[in-house]
Amino acid sequence: MDSLALAATASTPDGNPARRRILDFATERAHRLGVDGITIGTLAADLGMSKSGLFAHFGSKVALQAAIVSHATDEFLRKVAEPALSQPRGRSRLNTLLDAWLRYAEQPGGCFFLGACAELDGRSGAIRDQVGEFAEWWLGVLQEEIEAAVSQGELAPDVSPPELAFELHAFVMQANAGFQMFGDPAWLAHARKAIARRLNGVLPPAATVE
Template sequence: MSPRKSVAESRLTRRRILDLGLAIASAEGLERLTIGRLAAELEMSKAGVLGHFGTKESLQLAVIEAAAEMFVREVPERARGVPRGLPYLRAAGEAWISYLERDLLPGGCFFTAAAAEFDGREGPVRDAVARTSAFWQRELRVNIWRAVSLGELPPDTDIDQLLYEIVAIMLALNHFRQLHGDRQASARARRALEGLF
């Protein structure tokens, strides 16, 4: 086997592990993600899985990174090219709703589940979840500020309050879809966002 083929196969195997890990973690939580379970489901040895990540914590961190890459691809990237400010907020909101209603992960929003699982803990996994969430909130905050400065939103808009309400709508959307199977939740989320904007 050539070194190039070996590297390509290693990347493919790592991707398969991460894809399965992401699906499991979205539905059951990062703590349910074990080297043994991944090895069994992928018909690999534990040593084979460990060779890619080393520890359970490293695996969890890699799954968080994979989830962040998916979110960026499905939400901010879909709003790329839209003018900053209110048009961007609307496009990002629609992309966010679309991301959740297409059920790309069996457990819905990975970060909603991970935040609930790790919000009362300390350590690198909790910090990675919080950092990713904060990064996206900064992006939204900048665009709210831009919308206010351009006169697209009222000058007395409470930027932090509006950010809070946008995030709350998305948390509610995930909750109603995942826990209650409410297929009207997406339409409610769209109406709620439009009411804010």
């Protein structure tokens, strides 16, 4: 299965320009203050429009939050998933994904979903589930590419895809957290080095040239 291509091609960006402008602004704010940190009133004021004018686009706060998460999903697909679609499956695509993800995490606010997962994991409701489904999808994507790499002989046959996906995901998550908290690009360098070392340690027997 190619979960990456499935999701990336299904992405339909917002057609309504006013709605889009609101969501661009609101998603940036949710990035910084959390999905639950936005309020309709201050959002409207900072966008120079009335509260009810903004409200009319969504109908409820939770619907606005759902739209923000969808908007962030589109952004993730565009910035992280799409650049990797042109790569052959397996190690090439995996490396491209991890690289694009790290560059996305390097932006102000970092990776939207790493923040949203930490914010919402202890709660319940539609927004939490929406973010959880994204996280599950994304881990599945990484795992699929590892599986492809193994079956294509690019990685050692005894590699455990869930475990390797766990570790690679961990490195990017840690880079995101550290860089956002301390602002030091060394965190990104650590992740790149850790990813390279981990993947070099599971090259297939034939390719293990010493």
